[in-house]
Amino acid sequence: DAKTTQPPSMDCAEGRAANLPCNHSTISGNEYVYWYRQIHSQGPQYIIHGLKNNETNEMASLIITEDRKSSTLILPHATLRDTAVYYCIVGRGRDDKIIFGKGTRLHILP
């Protein structure tokens, strides 16, 4: 079973920041938080990952709470092309496999 809990769907207005929450209350100390997204009919795409500190790249920011039991993916200026299913995953860097949950379906509204 997936180790994360995400809302099944969310809406966000175009141009606004999209904040996608994820709960991972059973995360271990050596497990990372990863985010992927899947745009309709395409293969999943890696977005960002982090261990303890907040992370930012050209696509998004990842905010991890101090107790590491939850995190938030932030898309700073959402566009229609960001409409996708977003998956939050926890795992160790050297795990053989990762388990995808059902993710959050993000709708960007024009």
Added chain:
Amino acid sequence: DAGITQSPRYKITETGRQVTLMCHQTWSHSYMFWYRQDLGHGLRLIYYSAAADITDKGEVPDGYVVSRSKTENFPLTLESATRSQTSVYFCASRQTSGAETQYFGPGTRLLVL
């Protein structure tokens, strides 16, 4: 730079037939994975491989066979296709060490009649 490719992209077959889905990656990644995706189930891991000649079962391996004779190829075979195997199949690969970033192929859409 082709990355990771899958073939065929679309396949229609009949119940009981053998079908092989191909996956090829050009990065020399050690790990390769096969997932299936169905409505209401998200992505489920079928099989994975840590290196050539090393394979292991995922969440839903029944009815599938894999092999990995070369690092760059990871074929998935349905020995006797069933209608329940109608799905979209994704192949993925990743490096040996470090972050668990997986790179996915474009998918194969399989319809079993």
